Amino acid sequence: MPTPLYQLKAEFFKSLGHPVRVRVLELLSVREHAVGEMLTQVGVEPANLSQQLAVLRRAGLVSSRRDGAVVHYRLTSEQVAELLAVARNILTTVLAGNVELLEDLRADDPGT
Amino acid sequence: MPTPLYQLKAEFFKSLGHPVRVRVLELLSVREHAVGEMLTQVGVEPANLSQQLAVLRRAGLVSSRRDGAVVHYRLTSEQVAELLAVARNILTTVLAGNVELLEDLRADDPGT
DNA sequence: ATGCAATTATGAAACTCTGCAATGAACAAC
DNA sequence: GTTGTTCATTGCAGAGTTTCATAATTGCAT
Numbered sequence: 001m002p003t004p005l006y007q008l009k010a011e012f013f014k015s016l017g018h019p020v021r022v023r024v025l026e027l028l029s030v031r032e033h034a035v036g037e038m039l040t041q042v043g044v045e046p047a048n049l050s051q052q053l054a055v056l057r058r059a060g061l062v063s064s065r066r067d068g069a070v071v072h073y074r075l076t077s078e079q080v081a082e083l084l085a086v087a088r089n090i091l092t093t094v095l096a097g098n099v100e101l102l103e104d105l106r107a108d109d110p111g112t
Numbered sequence: 113m114p115t116p117l118y119q120l121k122a123e124f125f126k127s128l129g130h131p132v133r134v135r136v137l138e139l140l141s142v143r144e145h146a147v148g149e150m151l152t153q154v155g156v157e158p159a160n161l162s163q164q165l166a167v168l169r170r171a172g173l174v175s176s177r178r179d180g181a182v183v184h185y186r187l188t189s190e191q192v193a194e195l196l197a198v199a200r201n202i203l204t205t206v207l208a209g210n211v212e213l214l215e216d217l218r219a220d221d222p223g224t
Numbered sequence: 225a226t227g228c229a230a231t232t233a234t235g236a237a238a239c240t241c242t243g244c245a246a247t248g249a250a251c252a253a254c
Numbered sequence: 255g256t257t258g259t260t261c262a263t264t265g266c267a268g269a270g271t272t273t274c275a276t277a278a279t280t281g282c283a284t
Binding site: 146147148158159161162163165166178180181182183 | 261
Binding site for chain 2: 006009013016020021061076083087090097
């Protein structure tokens with residue numbers, strides 16, 4: 001298997017590796033959103049949000065459409081919502097594992 | 113929704129955002145692998161591979177087990193394989209979109 | 225023209241990556 | 255038991271990226 005393919009896949013995941021970008025994708029998983037709408041939900045500077053949106057656009061994950069003064073964003077594929085769902089499941093599993101660890105730690109009295 | 117949750121999700125995706133780490137996860141999607149095995153498949157310095165494995169371990173995506181001199185790695189959850197599959201699908205969609213763009217470009221003769 | 229929405233430009237701080245050197249862990253040979 | 259070897263991990267430092275704020279710019283409507 002060619003190396004550049006792994007590079008491509010890695011770039012793909014990198015584009016998801018930012019809290020604002022994750023938040024945006026979750027908003028867009030529900031429905032199309034205007035930039036202004038997202039601004040109030042996400043709570044970052046407009047310029048910052050634009051930069052993160054640009055990353056998602058370059059990755060091909062979202063597309064934008066201008067309607068008068070406002071710009072609307074949407075997912076390019078519903079599969080992105082599915083990806084986020086699977087990721088959430090894994091995170092749940094992993095964190096559940098950590099909770100067990102914490103309980104083990106609590107039960108592990110060093111004094112006895 | 114609390115901000116640290118998005119931070120957590122972002123960290124999760126970040127841990128997938130490196131070609132070596134993607135490659136490792138794909139190998140482990142098939143079956144458990146020893147570090148030495150992966151070394152020959154991935155083609156990076158041992159120290160480098162160890163670092164990438166450490167990232168995956170800290171993220172809770174893989175677990176390791178020592179068997180004599182060699183260390184074996186496995187996925188902590190089969191769901192990781194599913195995640196990679198969904199990602200591959202999205203990437204296919206996105207790249208197909210790009211191919212169309214390229215064809216459009218080719219058909220777009222600026223001379224006429 | 226003026227104002228509002230969104231994007232782009234730029235630069236400083238923070239973080240990631242990777243090779244090299246050093247360290248640790250298991251095991252065989254002596 | 256300790257010496258030598260192999261397998262794997264950790265520490266460190268430089269080079270390279272990413273992030274985010276401020277400032278400047280573009281696009282559209284009034």
